[in-house]
Amino acid sequence: xxxxxxxxxxxxxxxxxxxxxxxxxxxxxxxxxxxxxxxxxxxxxxxxxxxxxxxxxxxxxxxxxxxxxxxxxxxxxxxxxxxxxxxxxxxxxxxxxxxxxxxxxxxxxxxxxxxxxxxxxxxxxxxxxxxxxxxxxxxxxxxxxxxxxxxxxxxxxxxxxxxxxxxxxxxxxxxxxxxxxxxxxxxxxxxxxxxxxxxxxxxxxxxxxxxxxxxxxxxxxxxxxxxxxxxxxxxxxxxxxxxxxxxxxxxxxxxx
Amino acid sequence: xxxxxxxxxxxxxxxxxxxxxxxxxxxxxxxxxxxxxxxxxxxxxxxxxxxxxxxxxxxxxxxxxxxxxxxxxxxxxxxxxxxxxxxxxxxxxxxxxxxxxxxxxxxxxxxxxxxxxxxxxxxxxxxxxxxxxxxxxxxxxxxxxxxxxxxxxxxxxxxxxxxxxxxxxxxxxxxxxxxxxxxxxxxxxxxxxxxxxxxxxxxxxxxxxxxxxxxxxxxxxxxxxxxxxxxxxxxxxxxxxxxxxxxxxxxxxxxxxxxxxxxxx
Numbered sequence: 314x315x316x317x318x319x320x321x322x323x324x325x326x327x328x329x330x331x332x333x334x335x336x337x338x339x340x341x342x343x344x345x346x347x348x349x350x351x352x353x354x355x356x357x358x359x360x361x362x363x364x365x366x367x368x369x370x371x372x373x374x375x376x377x378x379x380x381x382x383x384x385x386x387x388x389x390x391x392x393x394x395x396x397x398x399x400x401x402x403x404x405x406x407x408x409x410x411x412x413x414x415x416x417x418x419x420x421x422x423x424x425x426x427x428x429x430x431x432x433x434x435x436x437x438x439x440x441x442x443x444x445x446x447x448x449x450x451x452x453x454x455x456x457x458x459x460x461x462x463x464x465x466x467x468x469x470x471x472x473x474x475x476x477x478x479x480x481x482x483x484x485x486x487x488x489x490x491x492x493x494x495x496x497x498x499x500x501x502x503x504x505x506x507x508x509x510x511x512x513x514x515x516x517x518x519x520x521x522x523x524x525x526x527x528x529x530x531x532x533x534x535x536x537x538x539x540x541x542x543x544x545x546x547x548x549x550x551x552x553x554x555x556x557x558x559x560x561x562x563x564x565x566x567x568x569x
Numbered sequence: 570x571x572x573x574x575x576x577x578x579x580x581x582x583x584x585x586x587x588x589x590x591x592x593x594x595x596x597x598x599x600x601x602x603x604x605x606x607x608x609x610x611x612x613x614x615x616x617x618x619x620x621x622x623x624x625x626x627x628x629x630x631x632x633x634x635x636x637x638x639x640x641x642x643x644x645x646x647x648x649x650x651x652x653x654x655x656x657x658x659x660x661x662x663x664x665x666x667x668x669x670x671x672x673x674x675x676x677x678x679x680x681x682x683x684x685x686x687x688x689x690x691x692x693x694x695x696x697x698x699x700x701x702x703x704x705x706x707x708x709x710x711x712x713x714x715x716x717x718x719x720x721x722x723x724x725x726x727x728x729x730x731x732x733x734x735x736x737x738x739x740x741x742x743x744x745x746x747x748x749x750x751x752x753x754x755x756x757x758x759x760x761x762x763x764x765x766x767x768x769x770x771x772x773x774x775x776x777x778x779x780x781x782x783x784x785x786x787x788x789x790x791x792x793x794x795x796x797x798x799x800x801x802x803x804x805x806x807x808x809x810x811x812x813x814x815x816x817x818x819x820x821x822x823x824x825x826x827x828x829x830x831x832x833x834x
Contacts, residue, residue: 317660321665390582393578399572408587411816416771416792419792422796423589430604430605450586513797527682547683
């Protein structure tokens with residue numbers, strides 16, 4: 314088997330062409346004008362255009378709100394599901410995971426249609442509701458997983474040493490489940506910033522998020538500005554995944 | 570008391586999560602073209618869906634067909650490419666291994682829109698005309714990392730001596746590969762394939778950017794265009810209901826089998 318290391322070569326070449334080169338192209342297009350000359354104007358345009366900036370700020374705001382609501386609603390659900398005394402059926406767990414397997418566009422459209430029929434005006438409220446609806450399974454699942462894998466003897470030890478259930482929950486269960494919360498945040502936050510179809514459906518195109526303006530620029534052949542916006546998003550992804558990784562290794566280190 | 574409260578919370582959340590799907594399912598059994606308007610029980614929409622007899626002239630059916638074909642090809646190629654890659658990466662050491670694992674992580678961390686836009690720029694740059702082939706290539710790009718991730722643990726769980734033993738007992742390297750290595754990796758390959766298949770089915774953004782202008786539609790892009798035109802094709806209602814039921818049944822079957830397997834063990 315030792316000699317099979319060269320088997321990684323086809324995939325290496327594939328990734329250079331379809332992963333690395335495309336990312337380099339984003340950077341290249343971001344710093345070029347329509348004629349292929351180097352320019353900073355695409356990036357400076359973003360920072361001077363109040364429309365782009367406010368869309369960007371709104372996207373981050375919606376993403377933070379969505380992530381917080383998902384944690385607030387999802388954590389108790391994950392906790393109840395993982396607690397053998399409160400929930401013994403695997404069916405409820407499955408019901409929470411199932412929406413992850415159904416096309417997100419379809420679920421969003423169903424939500425938007427339900428709002429329409431109920432006569433709810435589409436706007437920021439419906440946007441947030443729909444976002445939570447779409448992403449909460451991605452928060453519940455990782456938290457549920459870490460809670461299930463958690464060594465229950467820590468909580469029992471805390472109880473034996475005289476902690477009340479409330480203290481046990483806040484001082485033992487919550488800190489131990491942080492890796493799950495972190496991966497939930499990663500699975501909810503960035504997708505919310507970058508989504509475009511979902512926000513269009515849920516607000517009837519009234520509210521634009523960052524993903525939508527990237528899509529609009531690319532589709533109207535303004536590739537360079539679209540690439541610049543994508544480049545800015547790439548930088549944010551880099552930062553959030555670095556923070557996420559740092560946090561995760563901290564908690565893991567703390568456990569050992 | 571605590572238990573009752575927990576149960577109420579769980580079922581309330583589930584009721585909210587499933588309300589839109591149930592609503593669509595109920596109104597798939599009426600003919601009305603406007604959603605929310607009950608004009609009596611009818612299965613006409615289901616008939617329309619299967620005979621293609623609807624306003625779109627079978628466009629919806631061909632979108633479903635495209636979605637399934639693209640997902641099957643992408644999942645099959647990803648499983649092959651990813652399994653070979655996993656065996657290669659497993660045998661790499663040091664910096665080379667780290668580099669491969671880092672590269673493998675990129676498509677999983679990137680949001681769909683970045684993958685979509687970057688591949689769009691690639692195909693423009695290379696002068697590829699966009700259509701079926703570019704969509705399949707794009708899907709292979711974001712599916713393969715999941716296959717690699719599913720096959721790698723099987724490689725580390727496996728006892729490397731069995732492979733060596735097969736060679737010592739006179740098997741040719743290709744016999745050892747097919748009779749020893751592949752059966753050991755099969756569970757990882759299967760879960761990788763299923764994951765790749767569902768990722769491909771679910772995708773919207775990447776397809777949207779790489780399908781070009783030849784009018785290629787998958788279910789996701791069909792829904793997107795349809796919703797933007799205003800007024801949802803009524804036949805989408807029975808289609809959504811059927812997909813919902815198929816997923817539900819599949820998950821129940823998988824769960825029952827997993828439970829039986831764990832009881833045996």
